Amino acid sequence: DKAILLGLEGQRPNLIDPDIIPATLERIRSSKRIQLMGQHEIAFDEKRDLGMNKRQKLPYHTNGMRFTAYNADDEVIATRDYYSVGGGFVVNQDDAADDRIVPDETPLPYPFKSGDELLAQTARSGLS
Structure with missing residues (x-):
């Protein structure tokens, strides 16, 4: 903030x-x-x-931020999305829509989606 x-x-x-x-x-x-x-x-x-809406996922990338401007009558006059894509780079929604963000498809050696799954992975692998 x-x-x-x-x-x-x-x-x-x-x-x-x-x-x-x-x-x-x-x-x-x-x-x-x-x-x-x-x-x-x-x-x-x-x-x-x-x-701050930390649960909402924007369309092009998980690390995004939406700015919405309102006029004095509380009507939306502009909305713009921005995405932090790593390496200090930030792109706007137009750049994201142009497929300039390439998803990393590298398979993860120990995939998990929750804390419980992470703990299970560490128990199975012997890693901490």
Whole structure:
């Protein structure tokens, strides 16, 4: 959530002065206002306006994030999906739809889908 708030304000991870991060986050949270790209100030209540839906899987990749913008009448005016595809790369929904994300089909030596299955795999293999 910190990175999202800073990104909405136009901060870049490789350029931001780490010393300003706590004060910037405090300003956003206490004033309930955010400066989009450092230029356009809007009302922003983090608890209300930044929803984290960790159970929803987006269409193209498991590590995705959806941004939805609403107008003053609470109507959706824009939606955009982004995917972190490894190696520090992020692609948008258009890039993902163009099949630029290639699934890793390498068979796993010890596949599992739950904690119980992982424990069973370690017991069978003798690995920890």
